Amino acid sequence: GQSLEQPSEVTAVEGAIVQINCTYQTSGFYGLSWYQQHDGGAPTFLSYNALDGLEETGRFSSFLSRSDSYGYLLLQELQMKDSASYFCANPSGGYQKVTFGTGTKLQVIP
């Protein structure tokens, strides 16, 4: 089976750095994706880690450690517009099926 666990809520201050963790237990693992979803909106793709290490895309970075079954999304220079839910996801079976984590609601405060 597949399960991806995330903290349910995180609060951080505008301009700060926040890390959103994801731990997983899967029978088959191809990598870890991250999606952002604003209230009332659709999920949008942020990043994908196939290999261990850090991937950087602007203010957002994503990290993966296969040996620890763990990954995280790092958001720097937080802005109010970053307030949203963030989901980790595990593509499996050759990308044919994707399992999403429980989601973390990030609130950025002034």
Added chain:
Amino acid sequence: NAGVTQTPKFRVLKTGQSMTLLCAQDMNHEYMYWYRQDPGMGLRLIHYSVGEGTTAKGEVPDGYNVSRLKKQNFLLGLESAAPSQTSVYFCASTKSGSNEQFFGPGTRLTVL
């Protein structure tokens, strides 16, 4: 390009009624998916398709049927709606070999 579109955006049904949700994509993607999202929960896969004429069950398929007669369209049917199917339904598509899923705007369904 419109990307992924869903019809309708909102719908209210009575228990026992049937309906079909339509998903269309204009990106020539091979894979298409139907998810449901309930408050405080992540996305749960209902059914998916890896190509025209092919469908498969996801994590929560009971009470739903799907069809993919054309590559660009993926239909989700509820034969006899139940209050437990009240949810927001998202369709998504992916190009073969890609990790990025493109989502539609969602359909908010209420079953009374």
